Amino acid sequence: MQEVASDIYYVGVNDHLTELFEGLWPIPEGVSYNSYVVKGEKTALIETVKVPFVDEFLKKVEEVTSFNIDYIIMNHIEPDHSSSLLRLLEKVPNAIILCSKKAEGMLNTLYRITENIRVVGEGDTLDLGGRTLTFFMDPLVHWPETMITYDNQEKVLFSCDAFGSYKALDFGLFDDSCDPDIFFEETIRYFSNIVAKYVKYVKKAMEKLEGLDIKIIAPAHGLIWRKDPQRIIDLYIRLSDRMALPGVTVIWGSMYGNTAKVVNHVVDGIKEEGVPVTVLNFSKDHLSYLIKETWKYKGVILGFPVYDGGPFLNASYYLHLIKRKDLRERVVGFFGSSMWSGRALKQAADQVQELDWEVVEPLLEFKGSPSDEILEQAKELGRTVARKTKE
Ligand SMILES: Cc1cc2nc3c(=O)[nH]c(=O)nc-3n(C[C@H](O)[C@H](O)[C@H](O)COP(=O)(O)O)c2cc1C
Ligand SMILES: [Fe+2]
Ligand SMILES: [Fe+2]
Missing domain, CATH: 3.40.50.360 (Flavodoxin domain)
Known part of the structure; x- marks a missing residue:
């Protein structure tokens, strides 16, 4: 079991099979689909993984939760986050799915999932018993339904596609288990390929997070920042301000x-x-x-x-x-x-x-x-x- 913080576990996977992310962007160093379990008296799972990796994912989820899952939090419905959901629901048919209003519609159109959904909005909270999660709507980073989730106890921001990167987590999950500089180029490539179009919304999201005490940034792709989260925040601020480096x-x-x-x-x-x-x-x-x-x-x-x-x-x-x-x-x-x-x-x-x-x-x-x-x-x-x- 890979613990991210007290009673928060990593259950994501590395993808070294996909050649082109979104069918467009080469990922020679792979990519990770990060999913997390948060335990209070109740247990929440944050997002799933791309479906070719569902068996590995479910095995990890079982190890950590024995499939006792009360809530599934879907920050984003793009299939790299959601396509294992139907397989997961076979194991936990009574879990309640929390997502934004727009995400609810997408779950229906993509998977015909219409039941056990609880729609949440800006600033809504979920009491897990002993710890609370807060939801922030983050539209257009990367789709209009996207939200991010914050754990008030350990001050973890589950930031979804924001602060993400290409490159699988072969060197450990954290910025303290490898030299984070090795993610620099692939973070910029991910940002410019995937998120850049929505740079205005990235900036809005960053402003919203300004007052928040963030100890750990746990994105949906790439490194988890717990030694120095400010570093990825600063890089994203610079990228979204289009502050390019001297050079040609x-x-x-x-x-x-x-x-x-x-x-x-x-x-x-x-x-x-x-x-x-x-x-x-x-x-x-x-x-x-x-x-x-x-x-x-x-x-x-x-x-x-x-x-x-x-x-x-x-x-x-x-x-x-x-x-x-x-x-x-x-x-x-x-x-x-x-x-x-x-x-x-x-x-x-x-x-x-x-x-x-x-x-x-x-x-x-x-x-x-x-x-x-x-x-x-x-x-x-x-x-x-x-x-x-x-x-
Ligand atoms: C299919 C093709 C289309 C071309 N169209 C033009 C053109 O519209 N106008 C022009 O001045 N030269 C045109 N050229 C000529 C090239 O621009 C010219 O040969 C140039 O020197 C090629 O530079 P390069 O050696 O860096 O490829 C064309 C050449 C090819 C092969
Ligand atoms: Fe996305
Ligand atoms: Fe994604």
Whole structure:
């Protein structure tokens, strides 16, 4: 049994099978579905796991509760949290499900569950006998029905998708059982892929939590923060304020190598300014990582050729996605090769200006292979963007 705090147990599982989270986002280091048992005189279970892992989950739940469960608290109905519910109810048919009003409807549409549901609202409490849980509605982090649960006795915040991360808990459950820095990149990737679109609501949720005494943050995915919960709170505040780090992400694509010739020169310019640089490729690296790095660093330099009168196709998709993810306020430079008609870089620059990105001129569009002058200008572009990220 894995105890999180006094009479609070971990019954979650690690997923190393799923290749794409939500069918979209690669998770080469896996992900965890964290579920918890809270015991007073009565016993509550907080959420379930994705159904391929239901047998392992039920075994753990049985060990901790012998299936004496009075309440099942469903903070969120996305199937990575809820799809084991029907199997669980076979074991505990009389348990009462607590969830938000919107979640009640979703339980019906997804699973035809309509009985033994108690709808809770903002600030409602559940007395377990000896300890009380309080519910806070947290709409749109990550769905409109989502809520979070707070244990008043041990000051544990069961924060659902907020404060979550990709990466399975292979190194222990807690920020004191591993170096939490190993979760840094995967937390940003999870945030930028999954939660970022709802950043306004993340901020609202954070404001709501301000007065709350939080000793432990127990999210639905990733590390449990009990040594230093402020650390994940600070990271989430920074991410939701779009406070990017000084540094530049260079993302490039090339069909025949002409645009490619410029990349090292841009990177040299960035390095001269002494800021970190990540180089990614539109064709080889998954968009999940392109978005993550773009969320992380203030500077972006995009290099791609003209293709059918517009940006290289993968670059177009990236430009579309940063808009869908509402990724605002970056400093950006462009370079790329064309043959007969240019203006692909101009099209891209116009697109990012809608997101309040500052475009560094000139747009380095050149015919065929880059001249020495272009290569010199590319280095200068690297320097300029890098410098601006330090301001
Ligand atoms: C399928 C395809 C479509 C292209 N469309 C355009 C175009 O609309 N306008 C243009 O100026 N060049 C166009 N080109 C030419 C490339 O932009 C040009 O060859 C460029 O140098 C390729 O850069 P790269 O070597 O970095 O791939 C196209 C090339 C290909 C293969
Ligand atoms: Fe979710
Ligand atoms: Fe989730």
